[in-house]
Amino acid sequence: QKEVEQNSGPLSVPEGAIASLNCTYSDRGSQSFFWYRQYSGKSPELIMFIYSNGDKEDGRFTAQLNKASQYVSLLIRDSQPSDSATYLCAVNLSGYSTLTFGKGTMLLVSP
Amino acid sequence: GAVVSQHPSWVICKSGTSVKIECRSLDFQATTMFWYRQFPKQSLMLMATSNEGSKATYEQGVEKDKFLINHASLTLSTLTVTSAHPEDSSFYICSAAGTGSPYSYNEQFFGPGTRLTVL
Numbered sequence: 001q002k003e004v005e006q007n008s009g010p011l012s013v014p015e016g017a018i019a020s021l022n023c024t025y026s027d028r029g030s031q032s033f034f035w036y037r038q039y040s041g042k043s044p045e046l047i048m049f050i051y052s053n054g055d056k057e058d059g060r061f062t063a064q065l066n067k068a069s070q071y072v073s074l075l076i077r078d079s080q081p082s083d084s085a086t087y088l089c090a091v092n093l094s095g096y097s098t099l100t101f102g103k104g105t106m107l108l109v110s111p
Numbered sequence: 112g113a114v115v116s117q118h119p120s121w122v123i124c125k126s127g128t129s130v131k132i133e134c135r136s137l138d139f140q141a142t143t144m145f146w147y148r149q150f151p152k153q154s155l156m157l158m159a160t161s162n163e164g165s166k167a168t169y170e171q172g173v174e175k176d177k178f179l180i181n182h183a184s185l186t187l188s189t190l191t192v193t194s195a196h197p198e199d200s201s202f203y204i205c206s207a208a209g210t211g212s213p214y215s216y217n218e219q220f221f222g223p224g225t226r227l228t229v230l
Contacts, residue, residue, distance in 0.1 A: 044221045
């Protein structure tokens with residue numbers, strides 16, 4: 001059974017700090033990895049995706065992928081109170097269109 | 112990213128009635144659309160996957176006769192909740208995925224969601 005695990009949190013960080021969100025997955029056949037942000041009462045919003053080992057940077061966000069260890073992480077630099085949300089990790093198997101979502105990590109950035 | 116709209120954004124209905132929710136991809140052709148349900152403080156639950164012009168594939172435990180999905184075009188999918196009951200009250204979210212450039216990695220773009228309340 002495909003599983004995506006995330007710590008539910010909340011992860012609390014002060015404004016300006018780096019927030020580190022982690023995700024592990026069980027299926028070694030996973031090919032693409034996604035990070036979504038979901039504000040309370042809203043639908044998920046795609047932040048970024050990664051498919052190769054290593055780091056991928058987009059503004060204040062950096063996704064890190066380590067397929068050998070089966071984990072993917074999201075770093076948020078210079079965290080802002082507006083970053084407070086639930087962050088969902090999602091994984092896609094090659095050849096399949098569906099995504100398997102983790103249950104999300106709640107991030108709280110305090111001013 | 113791509114834009115997906117959903118209509119209505121919220122709906123209140125009486126028990127026993129049917130409700131139709133529309134999902135549209137506005138600026139790209141969505142070969143596949145997905146319907147999710149999310150209860151308060153819980154994770155997304157995939158209900159079904161639909162491909163344009165074919166029958167939807169439902170996840171285990173989702174009643175296909177109760178949740179009717181139609182994906183008649185590359186930009187429109189509809190979910191009809193038939194004979195709705197209070198336990199169907201939830202946040203229904205659609206997403207759309209395209210194929211080929213620039214969407215080559217099965218990225219899903221979500222609509223804003225529809226909050227259904229059944230009295």
